[in-house]
Amino acid sequence: MLKIIQVTDLHLTPPGIQHVGCDPRQRLDAAIASINAEHADADLVVITGDLAALGQATAYQQLRECLVELRLPFRLCLGNGDHRARFRAAFPDVPADESGFVQSTVQIDGQHLIFLDTLAADGSHSGELCDARLSWLKHRLDEIGAAPVLLFLHHPPFPIGIPLLDSLALKSPERLASVLAGRNIRHMFFGHLHRAIAGSWNGIPFSVLRSTVSQFSLRLGVDPAARCLEAPFYAIALVSPESVVVHFHDYTYEGPVFEYSPVPAVIVDDESIAYTFQQANAS
Numbered sequence: 001m002l003k004i005i006q007v008t009d010l011h012l013t014p015p016g017i018q019h020v021g022c023d024p025r026q027r028l029d030a031a032i033a034s035i036n037a038e039h040a041d042a043d044l045v046v047i048t049g050d051l052a053a054l055g056q057a058t059a060y061q062q063l064r065e066c067l068v069e070l071r072l073p074f075r076l077c078l079g080n081g082d083h084r085a086r087f088r089a090a091f092p093d094v095p096a097d098e099s100g101f102v103q104s105t106v107q108i109d110g111q112h113l114i115f116l117d118t119l120a121a122d123g124s125h126s127g128e129l130c131d132a133r134l135s136w137l138k139h140r141l142d143e144i145g146a147a148p149v150l151l152f153l154h155h156p157p158f159p160i161g162i163p164l165l166d167s168l169a170l171k172s173p174e175r176l177a178s179v180l181a182g183r184n185i186r187h188m189f190f191g192h193l194h195r196a197i198a199g200s201w202n203g204i205p206f207s208v209l210r211s212t213v214s215q216f217s218l219r220l221g222v223d224p225a226a227r228c229l230e231a232p233f234y235a236i237a238l239v240s241p242e243s244v245v246v247h248f249h250d251y252t253y254e255g256p257v258f259e260y261s262p263v264p265a266v267i268v269d270d271e272s273i274a275y276t277f278q279q280a281n282a283s
């Protein structure tokens with residue numbers, strides 16, 4: 001069983017600068033502490049882009065400091081909030097392809113993980129996979145052949161029903177669809193949307209999770225978009241030969257937790273006993 005942690009959209013800022021009403025550094029520190037405490041057996045942590053809010057070098061320095069505390073191996077993807085050159089200057093050992101894009105692969109437990117770089121050359125908030133990046137992907141998929149692939153990238157290549165976010169999706173999605181057609185892609189993991197969403201695209205299952213900072217409100221079909229401070233998540237993906245299971249973890253939750261045992265069938269069968277049982281367990 002492969003266990004992968006996904007964290008996304010850190011939006012780190014220079015020290016002391018908040019982002020939409022919260023401290024990105026504090027939120028990431030809390031996520032890393034939670035991962036170390038609860039999921040130290042994971043194989044890998046993947047952070048799927050928008051590492052920085054506006055790509056400053058000091059934000060990447062923040063990230064370096066945070067990741068020192070993480071007790072697991074990690075991979076980093078870039079998003080539209082990132083600046084590739086400043087990121088690579090801060091993380092010179094992070095793997096990149098022959099063109100300098102932050103793209104790489106790793107094989108763990110029979111699964112091939114591919115990490116893509118969708119940061120647009122013109123710095124726009126929409127995603128981009130240019131000829132060089134798509135060619136790199138095609139060659140990696142050719143090498144992998146029929147083996148299963150898990151794909152990590154920041155920008156989803158499809159609309160999700162929130163107009164602003166749909167305008168900022170991956171450009172020319174049909175080109176990515178063409179490269180992925182007929183391949184054994186088991187799951188796609190995205191960032192960018194600051195919401196928990198699951199579904200499929202051209203038959204490929206996908207999941208997206210909340211940011212460690214602010215979220216986009218669920219305003220389907222409505223402009224303008226709005227941000228909110230729904231709780232941050234990270235995700236835990238459990239990957240076996242038969243299944244990919246993605247849990248979303250509300251890691252800052254501090255409310256009550258109740259031990260639970262299933263209600264015996266005899267109580268459900270007898271309505272009078274069921275009533276008495278509910279009264280006894282109401283609080």
Ligand SMILES: [Fe+2]
Nearest residue numbers: 009050081192
């Ligand atoms: Fe973001």
